[in-house]
Amino acid sequence: MTSTPRNRTGGRSALAAARFRGDPGHALTQASRVHERHWVTQCALARICGGCAMSLGRPIAFLGTPDEVARNAFHLPPMHTACAEELRRTPGADPTWQLVTTAGFEFVRPATEDLDREPRFEPNSLL
Amino acid sequence: MAISDVQEYTHLTDEEVEQLGRELDAIRKEIEESRGDSDAAYINRMIRIQRYLAVAGRLTLLLGTQSKKTRVPAAIAGATFLGLHKILENMEIGHNVMHGQWDWMNDPEIHSSNWEWDTAQPAEQWKHSHNYIHHQFTNVLGYDNDIGYGILRMAREQKWHPVYLGQPVYNALLASLFQWGVALHDLDLERIRKGEKDPKEMKRQLRQIGRKGRNQVLKDYVIYPALSGRQWKTTLAANATANLMRNLWAYVIIFCGHFPDGALHFTEEELEDETRAEWYLRQMLGSANFNGGPLLHIMSGNLGFQIEHHLFPDLPSNRYAEISVKVRALCEKYDIPYTTGPLYKQYGQALRTIIKLSLPNGMTSSDQPEPPTPSRSRKRKSDSERPSRIQELGVWSRGKSTERQAS
């Protein structure tokens, strides 16, 4: 693992920050780019894992709070199942995160009228 | 003319842009909800046809070339079958599968993470350079490497240099060696020239290209010719012809997507906060379609519906034709240009731009149409004010993941 990734958007969104429990200084610093809009978009389009940056596999895993699972709208990038499991175990991870697997997803950019201002993922074939 | 404010260019109000966005969302939703068995049957049929073409091509060359009487017709037929196989596989199948258009099927093979196509570029690099860089930063100068592939000057905003005088020649080379141009695409030659490329990532990519390229060369120029025994030369020539056929065709189709007159370039600085509707608008203005029948559209990977593909890159390509009717109606309703024309005309315009831009701007005139209504001139930000280029992929724990893949 190398340095904390560069964040050009100037910090985490309120939504992303709300998912963190505990001390954010120690929490998920290595993986903090999973909340960066650039990174999330790149993962979505280039079909790479938000954790390890390698090509995604099948199934595709998403981590989400019960609310995100209920809405079928996730904000963390797609991941390998193993990477998602590992992120879920990382100190500072949200203990309510659930792991969902799917074969595919829709990538939805935020619209002006959306309350949710972050790009989101809607799994389209849950497994 | 590159434009810096898409909305201003189209003279639409905020509310109109958002309304257009909602109408496009509705089109998207309708396709997502009706996606099903008949679409799956379509892609499976394409893959079957593509495989029959490959087998027919290889067998015709292996067997047909053995007798002197059938040698020439077999070489011609074999090369044609193989060329069509490569075109269909690269354009309608590989490109679209790698976008994730068919992921919803949950097919172990027809999936964006598994498909490896019959061309020199590794799928992983294509998904970065095309799916991400080109589709996210479409026609944005300084971001989108598809603007001239790092070789050609395709926009008047790109600074002229005497080296561009050779542009018609580079263009011919790019067209005939297109699969190798594409193979080097994700390396980002311009950044290598400027010394901005991470040497470690460059080495990793070069190794990947080397492996994939070697396998392609082995297959087409060593193994299959060797299997033809004494007729190896005929098979080798036929395979080279098939590759050339695919190269020229793919090049023409791709250059028709964003370089005919009317497809705009952008100097957009506000990419960060672009809303979905604004993103739709930029995609529509930066792309160009061409007309044709169903067969032409299939053989061009449905990229004759480039506008629809850029609006919905992950919806199944067989639905673009029906989507295009609605998108065109929306363009009329909102008075937005919908750039289209016959293939020869669209390519002719791209070629004219290639030739014109080999010369300094002062010696030629622009062929871009005027905006719908005159737009206010706006001060362009200096380079230092613009955001730095997007980051390389894989800065975080690349090593660990490679190990995971290998294990």
Ligand SMILES: [Zn+2]
């Ligand atoms: Zn991973």
